[in-house]
Amino acid sequence: xxxxxxxxxxxxxxxxxxxxxxxxxxxxxxxxxxxxxxxxxxxxxxxxxxxxxxxxxxxxxxxxxxxxxxxxxxxxxxxxxxxxxxxxxxxxxxxxxxxxxxxxxxxxxxxxxxxxxxxxxxxxxxxxxxxxxxxxxxxxxxxxxxxxxxxxxxxxxxxxxxxxxxxxxxxxxxxxxxxxxxxxxxxxxxxxxxxxxxxxxx
Numbered sequence: 125x126x127x128x129x130x131x132x133x134x135x136x137x138x139x140x141x142x143x144x145x146x147x148x149x150x151x152x153x154x155x156x157x158x159x160x161x162x163x164x165x166x167x168x169x170x171x172x173x174x175x176x177x178x179x180x181x182x183x184x185x186x187x188x189x190x191x192x193x194x195x196x197x198x199x200x201x202x203x204x205x206x207x208x209x210x211x212x213x214x215x216x217x218x219x220x221x222x223x224x225x226x227x228x229x230x231x232x233x234x235x236x237x238x239x240x241x242x243x244x245x246x247x248x249x250x251x252x253x254x255x256x257x258x259x260x261x262x263x264x265x266x267x268x269x270x271x272x273x274x275x276x277x278x279x280x281x282x283x284x285x286x287x288x289x290x291x292x293x294x295x296x297x298x299x300x301x302x303x304x305x306x307x308x309x310x311x312x313x314x315x316x317x318x319x320x321x322x323x324x325x326x
Contacts, residue, residue, distance in 0.1 A: 133283030217254035222262035
């Protein structure tokens, strides 16, 4: 059995981690998803149901366990993050958007240094973003040769979802070089933006 613990993590992170785990399951292996957010529980169950996967739900106090016993029919083409639905309280979260691989319009080297500094400092903030989105040349911050991978990995461990524009990845021909995050589409990215209480463009 594969067990993923996504307690305390915000949507769409539980959905993204569920999809990753389903990809790794052997034919007759079971999956247990542990989470403590009723909204996320409902989102994950809806995603599993649309994959024709039967799920058993258990509850212990405020913690939910979702058990999937057979994922043989799992469809990797279904976008898990698109199932992210939040309640009014969660709509107060915010999103960072990196539309390029630097910050500001001045010196290029300084702009890239600032981008790295923001990413390396972000985990120290008292209130973390729900999602960080990378568009256009911003996707280069997530490639194998990016000097900021450690910072991004630290942010991902906090439960922050990292969404990368799939069209941008194809345009720059970086399909085999993305080292972190979920390659996503316009629908999912726009959903994350419209559901956020605040969007910060860098």
